Amino acid sequence: MSAPLQEEPISDTRSAEIVQTQFVDLFQSPNVLKFANGETLSPVRVAYETYGTLNSDASNAIFICHALTGDAHAAGIHSTTDRKPGWWDNFIGPGKGIDTSKYFVICANVLGGCQGTTGPGCVNPETGKRFCLTFPFLTIRDVVTVHSELVRHLGIRQLLAVVGGSLGGMQVLEWAILFPDQLKAAVVLASAPNLSAQGIAFNAVGRRAIYADPGFANGDYYDSEGPRYGLALARMVAHITYLSEDSIELKFGRRLQDSDQFAFSMQKETEFQIESYLHYQGKRFVQRFDANSYLYLTRMMDYFDLAEGFASLEAALAQTKARFLVASYDTDWLFPTSQSRELVSALLHVRRHVSFVELRCPFGHDSFLIDIDPLAALVSPFLDRAFDAASV
């Protein structure tokens, strides 16, 4: 996941609601969090935000799962001076695709992240030192276990829906098989039941860039600058995978950054606009993201395989009870339509209620964050009908 293209107009913050990130410590001893690999953690601090109002029978709650580098701040603004609203503000709000005048929406930072929820950059209460690479090895199952506990903590027995794109969509799928009774509906956008070899390849390059940075210091870098060049490079590579040939061509083409002539100089690092843009993305990312979290979360994404522990993908999906909405994008080559189709086919095999659309949009994998109107047209009636069905 990434921010929309640089020149993309920022949505109007004037109408945005002021929200606050909240924190809760879950998994207090003795109910420690058990990771899939057997390690334990207690307590787990979770950063989350909510929008809208929970109804009297707590039947209108929707959980938003963020993607790789997202956070709990999905919608609204934190203060009137904020330049930018939450990362999915164009989709979540009063009268929007996920209508907060009808629904109560929750978004939480993932376990292992670096935006308020416990992760490798936090202090280990047992040692008094930061976890760094001693943080337990993380899977999507562990992330979903924490989300699920948060939902229980908020007094919600069953969610109307869990919604997510990309890595968020993987969480939705995991949730649907791990806690099938906790959700009525599942919305899986630009996602897949596992990451393609091509996706793993790009993650591998990103991690290598971090490891190879002398500032990485085996993950124990919090007293220094850290692997900022490596992390920026990781982001540059990853960012390309979120775009498409069309969107890069459309936005930048072969245009030069600040001249209409080549400089013919090896000193000039950003000759083309696309170069400048990627550098900018890398630089900005370093300011807001922790390299250790990036390592943990990309590895978690590589390892994810919904079918793992089951005889087949179909057998995994046989655990689910939710109705599904699956959407892919025609220009997304990181999570191609073929992977969504594979998912849909397996859902049909186990006779689940599933709708599927391949949306047309030039913005590649990032389309689910940018091209909101067609997405809203799809998701909004899906949620409304799931809500109607739930309240019968």
Add this chain to the structure above:
Amino acid sequence: MPNSNRYQMPDPSIQLTDELIMRHIDRGSRVIDLGCGDGRLMQRLHDEIGCDVMGVEVEQSNIVAVIERGLPAIACDLNEGLVDIPNNSFDFAVLSQTLQQVRNPKRLLLEMLRVAKRALVVVPNFGHWRVRLEVLRRGRTPITQTLPYEWYETPNLHFMSMRDFRDLMDGIGLRIVKESPIIKGRSVDQLLGANLRADSAFYLLERDPTRQITDAADLPKR
């Protein structure tokens, strides 16, 4: 524009084909509606006879319309076959007034009976005497009432008669369980000289149990 005194094959009304199809579907069965449009028939199957329904559509606006009914639909171009639909996952597959418009009707029919035990199709009968007369007398290709397109822009790619249809069924090992000629907006069980007189026909098809199921992968690609 087609000239007014040219013969136009009447299309059976939606009402008639819906009724015909509903009559042959068992209560509570699993039904896949190919080219489901806005989900009108799906809704009736679901509400009136408790079917578990799914739609297949190429138009996104139609899929949204189906979702608005609270029913499921998936995007799929019938010209590409039904590759995402697992074998034997439905009791009935429905295809109304579309077979003549797909690129490879034979492949789609086989696909329908791969994914479902039985198939229901409504097809125009280009063996109708007025069509024959038109060709013989004026040397003009037939057009249909609701699709009054000229040959160069018609979505009707294939002109088959009831006799042609039966031949194909024999050839690909599909059994015609029921054939109902449709004449002047009514379906009839028996019609003398049906291939001359019927403007459309309804078929209920099933797999020949002695033949093996054909996998999607085995079918010829476009």
